[in-house]
Amino acid sequence: MNDKNNVFIFDTTMRDGEQSPGASMSLEEKIQIARIFDELGIDIIEAGFPIASPGDFEAVTAISKILKNAIPCGLSRASKKDIDACHQALKAAPRFRIHTFISTSPLHMKHKLNKTPEQVLDAIKESVTYARNLTDDVEWSCEDGTRTDMDYMCKSVELAISCGAKTINIPDTVGYTIPSEFTKIITTLKNKVPNIDKAILSVHCHNDLGLAVANSLAGVSAGVRQVECTINGIGERAGNAALEEIVMAIRTRNDLMPYTTGIKTELLSKASKIVSNATFPVQFNKAIVGKNAFAHEAGIHQDGMLKNRETYEIMTPESVGVKKTSLVMGKHSGRHAFKEKLNDLGYTDVTDDVIQSAFGKFKILADKKKHVYDDDIAALTDESMVLDKYVINLKSLKVFAGTGEPQKAEMTLDVYGEIKSTSETGDGPVDAIFKCIKVLYPHDVKLLLYQVHAVTEGTDAQATVSVRIEENGKTTVGQSADTDTLVASANAYLSALNKMIIKRKKTAPIEHETDKMKGI
C-alpha cells in the first residue's frame, strides 16, 4: 500500500454511479455490491451521500459495518450538517473517510453557490477543519476543477491540505478536459502547491466526451495516486471512468504505465454482473465486461486466434474472470453438480434456499431448452437471490397474441399472500400483461424503459427483460430471464414494482435533504 507506484482505487458506483438515471439500488443490492467490491480489492468505497436521503444514510451505515478490507467513505458538501451525517453513518467502521467538496470554478461559484472566491476559501477552511476533527482521513474535492482558474485552484488545494485533508481530488465534473490539459493541471499542482507532498492526489473523471478513462490515466502518469471510478462506468449523465478499463489498461500496458493496483482482476466480470443486475444491462461492445469483449466473429480473426491467441487477444478472458461458455449442464445434472457449477461461476456465498430455488428453475429450463449455458444459470440464480424479498409474485400467465384479435393476457398473482386473477386486453401482449398487474395491484408508476435481449444464442435462448419505472422521482429497475419473453416481461415489471414497494417503506433516521440535491 505504501509503494509509490501503487494507485488507490476509489469506487463511487454506489454514490456517483447511483446518480445515473435508473441506477438506484436497494439496500440489499448495495450490500451485495459492497461485499464483492471488498473481495475485489477496492481500496475505498464511497457508499453514498448520507445527508441526501434516508436510503443513502442507511446504506452507508450498513456498508460501514460489513467491510473487511476496504475503507468506507461518505460524501458531504461543505456544511457541518452534511459532515455530521457522514460521521454518524460511518462511525461504526474502524477506519472511515469523509469526502467533502465545494465548487471552485468561476461559473459554479457565481451561479450555483452565489459565493465570492473568498467566501469559498472560508468554506473550505471551515469544512475541512471540521471534518478533520472527526477523522484523520479527510478527502477534499474542488468540484468543476477542470474549469477552475489554476492560481485559485493552487490556493484552495494548499488551504485544504493545511487544514488537514489527506487526499486532494480534482474532478472533471462535466467531462470537459482532454488528456494533455489534465496532465498540465496535475503537473502545475505538483510544482506550485508548497505542501502538495502532504496529500495524495486523486482524479475523478466524467465521460461526456468519452475521455474519462484516458483523462484518468493521464492523471496517473502525471503523478496522481488515487483514481475515482465506477464499475461498468455508470454515473451522472454519460457516466464516470470505468474501473475495469483503468485497471486492465494499467495491467495490460504495464510497460508504459508501471503502476500497480490491489484489484483481483479475475473478479471484474462477476462484479460487473452484480452491478448490472442492480442497475441496467451493459452494452454488448463495452470494453472488458461487455458480452462481446472477447468474442471473435470474423473468420480471419478466428483463424489467427486458433494459430496463436495473441494475434487478436491483448488480454485473456480468464484474466477478468470470463470463463468459456460451457454446455456441461443438462436435464440429467443433479443438485450436487449444480452446486459445483454455482461455485465455479463465483456464487460462493448463496444460501441453501437460493440454491434450492435456482435448482428448481434450472430443472424447468433444462426441460425446455436444449443447451443450458453458464450465463443461463447465472441469470436464474441472480433472480432467485432477490425473490424471497418480494411481496407480489407471478403464479401463472397465459397470453393470446397474433394478428386479428386484440391481444389478451390472463394472469394470477400472489399479492401479499392473497391469490388474485384477472384477464385484460391491451395494445400488444406486453401492454395486456402490464395492465393485468395494474388491475391486480393498483399503482401509479411511469414506465421509463422496456428492453429485451437474449442471454445466450439460439431461438430457444433465455430472454432477459429490463424494466425501469418511476414513482415520485424515485426509479427502480427490474430484470428477469426466461425462455418465454412474455413471462420474463411480467417478472421484470414485478421485480421493479417490488423494489419500489421496498423503497417506499424506508423511514428517515435523521433529517434529510431531498433526493433532488443529488444532482450535484
Ligand code: KIV
Ligand atoms: O463530479 C464531481 O465533481 C463529483 C464530486 C462530488 C467529486 O462527483
Ligand code: ZN
Ligand atoms: Zn462526479
